[in-house]
Amino acid sequence: MNETTLNTLQNRAEKIKQGGAPKYHEKLDEQNKLFVRRRLELLFDEDFQLEDGLFANGMDESLPADGVVTAIGQVNGQTVCVMANDSTVKAGSWGARTVEKIIRIQETAEKMQVPLIYLVDSAGARITDQIEMFPGRRGAGRIFYNQVKLSGQIPQVCILFGPSAAGGAYIPAFCDVVIMVDKNASMYLGSPRMAEMVIGEKVSLEEMGGARMHCSISGCGDVLAPDEESAIASARRYLSYFPANYEQRPPRLECQEVASDRKKISEIVPDNQNVPFDMLELIGSLVDENSFFEMKQLFAKELITGFARIDGQPIGIIANQSKVKGGVLFIDSADKAARFITLCDAFRIPLLFLADVPGFMIGTQTEKAGMIRHGAKMIAAMSEATVPKISVIVRKAYGAGLYAMAGPAFEPDCCLALPTAQIAVMGPEAAVNAVYSNKIAQLEGVEKADFVKEKREEYQRNIDIYRLASELIIDGIVQPDHLRDELMGRLKAYEGKDIPFSRRRHSVYPV
Amino acid sequence: MKQVQASMAGTVWKVLVAVGDQVEVGQDVVILESMKMEIPVQAEAAGVVKEIKIEEGSYVGDGEAMIELE
Incomplete structure (x- = not known):
C-alpha cells in the first residue's frame, strides 16, 4: 500500500482519539476531570484495549467517536466491557451512533458473559437528533431495557464523573453499584433551571442532585469518591469480589490474618x-485484614453493608450499627439491606448477618412512611437468598429484627450466638411493662421497684441463651474470640450449597 | 444559625450541655431514649449553645430542632 493510504488511517484515528476541541480539554482541567481515554488507562490492567466504533459519525469532524468510547479490556485479570462518555464532545451528549455503540457493547458483554462498566459523564440526549436516537426500537430506551435484562446476569458497574441527566439518570439506577465523584457527579431528572421554570423551586445542582446528596440522603449512590483516580480504584476493588457472571463463583484470594493490634471481639462487645x-x-477484627469494602457508607448508617473476605473467601456482611440510631431498622436501612442481599445472592457471594437489633422503628412518622412494606422488602430478599447464609446473634435480636437478620425460621445454614446474645419478642424492660402494666400501676415506691426488678430477672432467665440452645432454637454458642475460626470452617463447609428456593415465575415482590 | 436535630423519634433522656457551652463537631450533646436504647446525638457543627429547646423527659420527633448553636 502506498504511504498516503496508511498515513490517512493513522492521522484520522489519531485525530479522533484526541476527542473534542482543545477548549473543552481545558475545561476538564478546570473541573479536575480526566479525559475519557485517561480514565480507561487507569481502569484497565494494561494500556492496550480493543475498541469498536472509533470512526462512528466520522463524516462529521465535530463529533469524534460520536462522543462515546466502547472498549474491551482487563480488570484484575478479568475481561470486561466498557462504555465511556467523552464530555469533550458536545458535553458527552447522545446521538444516534452514540446510542447504537452503547447498545452494541451491552450485547457484546451479554454474549461474552463478562462484567460491564459504564463511565458516565453526559448531558443527555441531543435534542436535535431526537427522532434518530430517542423513541425507536434501538433508541436510548433499549439501553435501559438491556440493563434490566443483564441485571443479575453479569456485574454492571457505574462510575459517575459528571452529570447524568433526565433519562440518562437511569443508567446508574439500573447498575449494581454507583460510584460518584464528589463535587462533579450529579444525577437528576430535571436541571435546577428546569425546576425553577416548571415548579418554581430555586435550588443548586449540588443540593438537588449532587454526589454527596445521593450518597447520603437519596441512596442512589453507593460510594462517594474524593476524585476520579480514587473512583476508578474503587471500581477495580469492587470487582475483585465478583465473578464474571452469575454462573461462576466469586474469586478466592489468599487469606490475610487480622492485624495483631486490633482489639479482640470479647473486648469490643459490651455486656449492657x-x-x-x-x-x-x-468487623475489622473478624475479617481478613483490609478486606472490608463498605457499600452505602454514608446512607442509613444504622445498618452496615459491605463486602469482605474471610480466609480469602468473598462474603457480604449485613450488620446492625448500635452507634447510630441504636441500630434500629428504618425504611432506608431496610431498603439498603434488601438491595445488598439481592446483589450478593445474584453473584453467589455468601451472606453473613451480625445481629444487634432492637427491632423495626415504631411511631407515627415511620408508619406513615410505609415502614411495614419497606421492612417486607428486607425480609423477602433475605428469605429468597439461596447462597450460604450465616446468622450470628451478637447481642439483642428483638421482634421482627430477629427475622430480618436471618433468624432461625429463615433457613440460615446456621444461627450462632455469642454469649451476649439475647433473643426475644422484646427486651426485658418493655416486656415487663407490657405484661404487668395494670399490676405495676397499682403498686408504689419500693414495692413497685422490687416487683419490676423481680419480673425482669424472671424474664431474663426465661430468654437465657443457654435455654434457647437447649431448645435447639440456635445451633451453637461461640466464644467471641473463636468466631473468625468458626466462620472459616462454616464457609468452607457450606461452599457446595446449591438449592432452588421456590417453584413459580417470580415472587410478587414487596416494594 | 446551626441546629442540633433529633436523629430519630424518642424521649430526651439527658441534655449534656448548658447555654453558653462551647461544643465541638462530633461531641455528644443530647442522649435520647428510644426503642429501649440510648441514642447519643452529636453536634454536626461547632459553636456556642444559644438555646436549648427541649427538656429531659420531653418527646422529640425525627429531625426536630433540639439545640440552637451560634
Whole structure:
C-alpha cells in the first residue's frame, strides 16, 4: 500500500482519539476531570484495549467517536466491557451512533458473559437528533431495557464523573453499584433551571442532585469518591469480589490474618444491651485484614453493608450499627439491606448477618412512611437468598429484627450466638411493662421497684441463651474470640450449597 | 444559625450541655431514649449553645430542632 493510504488511517484515528476541541480539554482541567481515554488507562490492567466504533459519525469532524468510547479490556485479570462518555464532545451528549455503540457493547458483554462498566459523564440526549436516537426500537430506551435484562446476569458497574441527566439518570439506577465523584457527579431528572421554570423551586445542582446528596440522603449512590483516580480504584476493588457472571463463583484470594493490634471481639462487645458500640470495629477484627469494602457508607448508617473476605473467601456482611440510631431498622436501612442481599445472592457471594437489633422503628412518622412494606422488602430478599447464609446473634435480636437478620425460621445454614446474645419478642424492660402494666400501676415506691426488678430477672432467665440452645432454637454458642475460626470452617463447609428456593415465575415482590 | 436535630423519634433522656457551652463537631450533646436504647446525638457543627429547646423527659420527633448553636 502506498504511504498516503496508511498515513490517512493513522492521522484520522489519531485525530479522533484526541476527542473534542482543545477548549473543552481545558475545561476538564478546570473541573479536575480526566479525559475519557485517561480514565480507561487507569481502569484497565494494561494500556492496550480493543475498541469498536472509533470512526462512528466520522463524516462529521465535530463529533469524534460520536462522543462515546466502547472498549474491551482487563480488570484484575478479568475481561470486561466498557462504555465511556467523552464530555469533550458536545458535553458527552447522545446521538444516534452514540446510542447504537452503547447498545452494541451491552450485547457484546451479554454474549461474552463478562462484567460491564459504564463511565458516565453526559448531558443527555441531543435534542436535535431526537427522532434518530430517542423513541425507536434501538433508541436510548433499549439501553435501559438491556440493563434490566443483564441485571443479575453479569456485574454492571457505574462510575459517575459528571452529570447524568433526565433519562440518562437511569443508567446508574439500573447498575449494581454507583460510584460518584464528589463535587462533579450529579444525577437528576430535571436541571435546577428546569425546576425553577416548571415548579418554581430555586435550588443548586449540588443540593438537588449532587454526589454527596445521593450518597447520603437519596441512596442512589453507593460510594462517594474524593476524585476520579480514587473512583476508578474503587471500581477495580469492587470487582475483585465478583465473578464474571452469575454462573461462576466469586474469586478466592489468599487469606490475610487480622492485624495483631486490633482489639479482640470479647473486648469490643459490651455486656449492657442498651449501650452502643462500634460494629465496624468488630468487623475489622473478624475479617481478613483490609478486606472490608463498605457499600452505602454514608446512607442509613444504622445498618452496615459491605463486602469482605474471610480466609480469602468473598462474603457480604449485613450488620446492625448500635452507634447510630441504636441500630434500629428504618425504611432506608431496610431498603439498603434488601438491595445488598439481592446483589450478593445474584453473584453467589455468601451472606453473613451480625445481629444487634432492637427491632423495626415504631411511631407515627415511620408508619406513615410505609415502614411495614419497606421492612417486607428486607425480609423477602433475605428469605429468597439461596447462597450460604450465616446468622450470628451478637447481642439483642428483638421482634421482627430477629427475622430480618436471618433468624432461625429463615433457613440460615446456621444461627450462632455469642454469649451476649439475647433473643426475644422484646427486651426485658418493655416486656415487663407490657405484661404487668395494670399490676405495676397499682403498686408504689419500693414495692413497685422490687416487683419490676423481680419480673425482669424472671424474664431474663426465661430468654437465657443457654435455654434457647437447649431448645435447639440456635445451633451453637461461640466464644467471641473463636468466631473468625468458626466462620472459616462454616464457609468452607457450606461452599457446595446449591438449592432452588421456590417453584413459580417470580415472587410478587414487596416494594 | 446551626441546629442540633433529633436523629430519630424518642424521649430526651439527658441534655449534656448548658447555654453558653462551647461544643465541638462530633461531641455528644443530647442522649435520647428510644426503642429501649440510648441514642447519643452529636453536634454536626461547632459553636456556642444559644438555646436549648427541649427538656429531659420531653418527646422529640425525627429531625426536630433540639439545640440552637451560634
